[in-house]
Amino acid sequence: MNQPQPVLAVSSLVKRFGSFTAVDDVSFELMPGTSLGIVGESGSGKTTTARILAGLERPTSGTVTLEGRAVGGRSRRDRLWQAGRLQMIFQDPYGSFDPRRTIAQSIAEPLRLHAPGPAERHRARVAELLDQVGLSTRAGEALPRDLSGGQRQRAAIARALGIAPRVLVLDEAVAALDVSIQAQILTLLDELRRETGISYVFVSHDLAVVRYITDTAVVMRHGRIVERGGTEQILRSPQHPYTRLLLDSIPSPDWDLERVARDRRALDAR
Amino acid sequence: MTLTIPRLRAKAARGRRRRPLTLVLATAFLVLVAAMGLLAPVLAPHSPDETSLLNALAPPGTEGHWLGTDSTGRDVLSRVMHGARLSLLAPLGVVLLSLVLGTAIGLLAARAGGWVDAVLSRGMDIVFAFPSLLLVILSVAVFGPGLTAPICVLAIAYTPFIGRVVRSVAIQEGARPYLESYRVMGFGELRVTLRHLLPNVLPVIIAQSALSFGYALVDLASLSYLGLGVRPPDADWGSMISQAQSAILQGSPWSGLMPGIAVLLTVVCVNLLGEHLGGSISGKRSEET
Numbered sequence: 398m399n400q401p402q403p404v405l406a407v408s409s410l411v412k413r414f415g416s417f418t419a420v421d422d423v424s425f426e427l428m429p430g431t432s433l434g435i436v437g438e439s440g441s442g443k444t445t446t447a448r449i450l451a452g453l454e455r456p457t458s459g460t461v462t463l464e465g466r467a468v469g470g471r472s473r474r475d476r477l478w479q480a481g482r483l484q485m486i487f488q489d490p491y492g493s494f495d496p497r498r499t500i501a502q503s504i505a506e507p508l509r510l511h512a513p514g515p516a517e518r519h520r521a522r523v524a525e526l527l528d529q530v531g532l533s534t535r536a537g538e539a540l541p542r543d544l545s546g547g548q549r550q551r552a553a554i555a556r557a558l559g560i561a562p563r564v565l566v567l568d569e570a571v572a573a574l575d576v577s578i579q580a581q582i583l584t585l586l587d588e589l590r591r592e593t594g595i596s597y598v599f600v601s602h603d604l605a606v607v608r609y610i611t612d613t614a615v616v617m618r619h620g621r622i623v624e625r626g627g628t629e630q631i632l633r634s635p636q637h638p639y640t641r642l643l644l645d646s647i648p649s650p651d652w653d654l655e656r657v658a659r660d661r662r663a664l665d666a667r
Numbered sequence: 668m669t670l671t672i673p674r675l676r677a678k679a680a681r682g683r684r685r686r687p688l689t690l691v692l693a694t695a696f697l698v699l700v701a702a703m704g705l706l707a708p709v710l711a712p713h714s715p716d717e718t719s720l721l722n723a724l725a726p727p728g729t730e731g732h733w734l735g736t737d738s739t740g741r742d743v744l745s746r747v748m749h750g751a752r753l754s755l756l757a758p759l760g761v762v763l764l765s766l767v768l769g770t771a772i773g774l775l776a777a778r779a780g781g782w783v784d785a786v787l788s789r790g791m792d793i794v795f796a797f798p799s800l801l802l803v804i805l806s807v808a809v810f811g812p813g814l815t816a817p818i819c820v821l822a823i824a825y826t827p828f829i830g831r832v833v834r835s836v837a838i839q840e841g842a843r844p845y846l847e848s849y850r851v852m853g854f855g856e857l858r859v860t861l862r863h864l865l866p867n868v869l870p871v872i873i874a875q876s877a878l879s880f881g882y883a884l885v886d887l888a889s890l891s892y893l894g895l896g897v898r899p900p901d902a903d904w905g906s907m908i909s910q911a912q913s914a915i916l917q918g919s920p921w922s923g924l925m926p927g928i929a930v931l932l933t934v935v936c937v938n939l940l941g942e943h944l945g946g947s948i949s950g951k952r953s954e955e956t
Contacts, residue, residue, distance in 0.1 A: 480853030
């Protein structure tokens with residue numbers, strides 16, 4: 398009777414905006430130290446799901462459970478408890494920093510909120526975090542606008558790690574980066590997972606990225622999960638026509654655009 | 668999610684570094700006027716109330732009266748200098764009050780959204796629809812002459828002028844993910860708004876305030892011109908123009924022209940400065956990406 402508890406459990410999540418249903422009956426579990434991909438095209442509801450996890454949207458119905466405790470409380474205490482366990486990395490690493498603060502200041506701020514203490518200790522921790530994500534002290538003294546996209550995303554990861562969350566939600570976290578930088582960030586994320594045992598919810602439309610970084614995946618379409626399972630297995634033998642379509646949409650030598658378009662029409666007609 | 672959101676104005680990116688001559692002149696002039704007002708008791712060659720009927724309506728350039736005298740022989744230069752105090756202080760009061768009110772209302776409307784935003788925005792629209800001068804004259808009719816009531820009423824009349832801009836800039840800036848990232852990190856809404864949103868929209872607020880300073884100066888001068896603002900023997904530029912009317916008819920426009928020029932130049936300079944402040948923000952922004 399020593400079954401590990403899921404660190405994050407989502408059950409029957411529904412989010413409606415007016416008459417539009419963005420997320421429709423979504424459920425999944427995330428075990429400690431694992432990585433889950435949420436795959437889908439724009440408009441599939443994957444970003445809305447991520448935003449609900451981060452507390453940026455309130456679900457119309459359904460629950461999100463962190464370490465066995467339902468989230469959604471609005472009190473300062475609940476807010477801090479949730480933030481201490483789940484953090485989010487945004488797609489736009491530039492926009493996710495206050496343009497007036499240096500990187501080190503931005504990283505130190507959540508430290509002060511979550512672990513009040515002497516400034517000296519925070520400074521040391523910031524240096525440690527910068528080092529952990531492969532940024533120099535010099536980069537820490539820079540303003541966000543002086544860093545490259547990859548450096549900013551490293552800084553965003555450092556800032557989230559400072560809170561020592563159990564779950565990191567990454568919303569298209571590498572989509573805005575060059576391919577070579579993408580690879581660096583993905584490698585970094587992989588290392589961090591092995592070192593810290595953190596879990597990832599990795600939201601992406603990029604199947605190659607998802608294949609690299611996740612163990613299991615769910616495929617979302619029109620707000621519903623249409624397929625779920627091990628990432629390798631899903632990508633090797635997709636069961637749902639939509640997943641097959643996503644795979645076929647990846648440019649390759651024997652790419653048949655006609656067929657992709659035909660399949661899409663057939664799928665939309667269903 | 669977009670990487671950049673549309674910026675206010677794309678021009679003036681160069682203004683900050685080059686510091687155009689007009690800007691230097693405008694700043695210098697404003698400093699000069701402020702210093703004149705402050706040091707009027709020391710610097711003014713005459714008392715502003717000292718009459719000398721023998722010397723009435725002297726043209727500018729007269730020995731001892733560089734800017735001439737008015738219809739009762741008072742030194743125009745001294746009166747312009749003393750008048751600067753009320754002419755600058757009163758609009759400053761208006762601007763500071765409306766700045767605080769407008770910023771609070773604008774930020775609240777932008778961050779709360781929903782019905783709070785709807786109520787505050789419509790409220791500002793209603794206030795905005797009234798000509799400010801009319802409101803001020805109304806306030807004088809109710810509260811009697813003096814400057815306190817007009818300053819307060821003008822401040823309210825100008826609140827939408829600042830509040831609407833603050834609201835729209837705050838909504839624009841608020842769409843940027845860094846504010847959301849602070850929320851995800853567990854920071855409270857109030858702290859995020861005051862510590863992160865406000866400093867990032869402050870330059871726009873200051874620029875807008877500078878513009879409303881010019882309007883307030885003109886409105887208050889108009890009020891004094893109508894004889895409803897400053898009460899004699901106090902004088903501001905508006906009341907000086909008003910008192911010079913008969914002299915203008917007698918063929919000596921000087922005593923009215925000088926305070927008029929003071930109003931004109933001050934307003935032009937303040938507007939230049941405000942426009943530059945607004946411009947330098949968009950300039951700084953365009954360096955971002």
